[in-house]
Amino acid sequence: MKAIVHVGKQGMEGLSLIDAELSALGPNEVKVRIKAAGMNRRDLMLLTRHKENEPYLILGSDAAGIIEEIGDHVQGIQVGDEVIINPSLGWEEKSSAPPENFQIVGLPNHGTFSERMIISSKNVEKKPTYLSWDEAGTLALAGITAYRALFTRGNIQESDTVMIPGIGSGVATFLLQFAKAAGARVIVTSRSEEKRKQAIELGADLAIDTYSDWKEELKDEQVSLLIESIGASTFNKSLDIVKPGGTIVTFGATTEDEVTIDIRKFFYAQQNLLGSTMGSREEFVEMLAFIDKYQIKPIVNKTYSPEEYNEAFTYLKNSENFGKLVFLF
Numbered sequence: 001m002k003a004i005v006h007v008g009k010q011g012m013e014g015l016s017l018i019d020a021e022l023s024a025l026g027p028n029e030v031k032v033r034i035k036a037a038g039m040n041r042r043d044l045m046l047l048t049r050h051k052e053n054e055p056y057l058i059l060g061s062d063a064a065g066i067i068e069e070i071g072d073h074v075q076g077i078q079v080g081d082e083v084i085i086n087p088s089l090g091w092e093e094k095s096s097a098p099p100e101n102f103q104i105v106g107l108p109n110h111g112t113f114s115e116r117m118i119i120s121s122k123n124v125e126k127k128p129t130y131l132s133w134d135e136a137g138t139l140a141l142a143g144i145t146a147y148r149a150l151f152t153r154g155n156i157q158e159s160d161t162v163m164i165p166g167i168g169s170g171v172a173t174f175l176l177q178f179a180k181a182a183g184a185r186v187i188v189t190s191r192s193e194e195k196r197k198q199a200i201e202l203g204a205d206l207a208i209d210t211y212s213d214w215k216e217e218l219k220d221e222q223v224s225l226l227i228e229s230i231g232a233s234t235f236n237k238s239l240d241i242v243k244p245g246g247t248i249v250t251f252g253a254t255t256e257d258e259v260t261i262d263i264r265k266f267f268y269a270q271q272n273l274l275g276s277t278m279g280s281r282e283e284f285v286e287m288l289a290f291i292d293k294y295q296i297k298p299i300v301n302k303t304y305s306p307e308e309y310n311e312a313f314t315y316l317k318n319s320e321n322f323g324k325l326v327f328l329f
């Protein structure tokens with residue numbers, strides 16, 4: 001079967017499209033014929049995290065497809081069901097942090113960028129019927145991350161003014177859609193004027209330049225909840241703009257991981273700083289119900305054939321995307 005893998009060389013040079021083997025089906029597993037598989041920043045990061053001397057790794061954490069075969073002990077799933085893959089492995093119930101054995105589809109085990117995949121039956125949910133294959137195939141990882149960051153961790157309220165730096169990001173477009181559906185005021189930033197325009201069309205109340213002076217731009221705005229994923233390049237600006245007693249939830253570091261903060265300013269302002277990562281199966285199901293209620297559709301920026309893997313990875317690396325990029329298998 002066709003699969004986009006990382007093997008041999010570090011970085012983009014290690015990418016290739018190969019004819020890969022499918023593992024045997026276990027009694028609690030299902031075989032999925034993948035129709036669409038969305039990309040995430042994580043796919044780029046794995047190009048250095050997966051080592052050059054290791055066997056090939058099928059990349060990808062997101063996908064939607066059709067059940068082709070079920071293991072002997074699988075119940076409640078039929079051949080022919082249209083499903084979406086939940087990439088959170090080993091995290092069933094909502095909890096303050098993931099369990100120790102928590103892993104993400106795509107490393108250390110094979111991921112979703114292939115024509116077929118074998119996965120635990122606990123990691124497939126019914127595909128929302130109103131979503132197309134490309135939309136369903138790119139919902140899971142970014143959708144669950146946005147949902148937990150905003151609702152479980154951020155405890156978003158209708159009265160909140162939410163700020164989302166870097167709106168071009170796949171997760172950020174979900175954050176915007178979810179926060180608007182929850183009734184909050186939403187301010188976003190982007191380095192790109194075109195993306196700021198797209199964000200306003202998607203429902204943002206205000207869009208400012210990531211590199212501008214936020215305090216000057218926002219004047220009397222009181223940001224009560226800020227969802228940060230850019231990391232070092234914006235973190236201190238984010239901390240500085242959140243009102244006293246307000247909350248920052250952070251789940252990413254697209255730029256650098258390490259940040260120095262003025263803790264005196266921080267503790268006087270009595271802000272809350274919360275980490276977040278992906279989410280449990282319980283939250284995944286809640287997220288599916290939430291998007292169904294508000295008929296939210298993922299923003300698919302571009303679709304690619306598997307053969308176009310170099311173009312797709314380059315587009316993501318250069319942050320040209322507004323929303324999600326998807327391989328159609």
Ligand SMILES: NC(=O)c1ccc[n+]([C@@H]2O[C@H](COP(=O)([O-])OP(=O)(O)OC[C@H]3O[C@@H](n4cnc5c(N)ncnc54)[C@H](OP(=O)(O)O)[C@@H]3O)[C@@H](O)[C@H]2O)c1
Nearest residue numbers: 041145166167168169170171190191229252253254277278
């Ligand atoms: N912990 C978790 O569970 C989890 C889950 C999902 C994602 N993440 C992390 O969250 C981040 C976003 O993921 P994603 O897949 O949505 O990423 P993405 O689609 O690649 O988006 C990243 C965005 O960051 C902004 N950005 C990039 N470089 C920048 C720079 N030098 N200065 C300022 N802004 C910059 C860009 O926004 P503009 O182009 O609009 O400026 C870009 O669209 C990544 O770091 C990812 O690893 C973590």
